[in-house]
Every structure is written in structure tokens, then in C-alpha cells.
Amino acid sequence: MLGEFRGWVKDILLAVVIAILMVVFLYQPVKVEGTSMQPELVDQERIFVNKFVYHFEEIHRGDIVVFWYPKDPSKSFIKRVIGIPGDVVSVKNGRVYVNTRLLEEPYVPRSYQDLDSFPTVRVKEDHYYVLGDHRNASNDSRSWGLVPRKYIYGKAVFRYWPMEKAGFIE
Helix, strand or coil: CCHHHHHHHHHHHHHHHHHHHHHHHHHHEECCCCCCCCCCCCCCCCCEEEHHHHHHCCCCCCCCCEEEEECCCEEEEEEEEECCCCCCCECCCCEEECCCEECCCCCCCHHHHHCCCCCECCCCCCEEECHHHHHHCCCHHHHCCCEEEEEEEEEEEEEEEEEHHHHEEE
């Protein structure tokens, strides 16, 4: 009986250690705050952020990333990558152009678009141009500029709350 109990305790401790290591090194639970990524991510949803993926692969246009806000690195933001290093991004009357080509954005509903124009930006090496999907309610690269690569600490990969919307984030 005592040997069986020790076996259970050992298994439970191992599971706890593995879970802690996963959260510390691989996945971090994050609560979405705000409406800037609607309709993809809604205020108060809970997601997992993969903190390890960008050690092995590049950041791609369309990725939803979590990063330290460049104007105040004590805060973190979540946005979609629009421009990668070397790209030229322009926003004219709410339409986004990357390297002079109109960017197709099926994730931005018409009611979330705006009609504003912003100066053309060339994305510097090791920097990214990010936008929220809810364009008329997002504080993003249009107002404060590029995000340095070193500030991006993860990729949104899985929604776990609310349960009815649980699943991988495209």
C-alpha cells in the first residue's frame, strides 16, 4: 500500500514538473484584453501562446503574435503581422498594400474597417509591421511604428476558453 502511494506521488510530481516546464518554456496562457483583434480573438478569451516556435522558424505575414509594447515594454499586446523585414507597407483609405499589392484580408469584416490613410513604411531588418483585425479600434503600427523582433515573444496558437470556441487559431 505504501509503495503504491509513493508511486502515485512520484507520478503526480512528475506531471506537475512537466506542466511547469511546458508553461515556462513552451506555452504560456494569456488572457485577451480589449477588442483590437475581433472577431478572431474576443475580449476575455483565454489562449495559449507558443513561446518556443520562433526559435526554429521565421515570423510570417498573417501570424498573430504577442509582444512587448514598444512604447512601454511592461505591457504586452497581441496583433497580426502584416509586414515583414524588407516589405513596404502602405494604408490608403483603409486598404492595406504590401509591396504595392493589395493585401487580401478576409479576417477583417467590413464593419471593422476604417477609411484612414497612413504614411508608407519600409519595414526595417529585425522589425515587423503589425495591425489589429478590428482596424477602427486598434492601437498598432499605424500609430506607434514597427515592433522590434526582440520584443516578440510568442505566437497565438490555441484558444481554450470559452470552451465552445476551443481550438487552434489559424
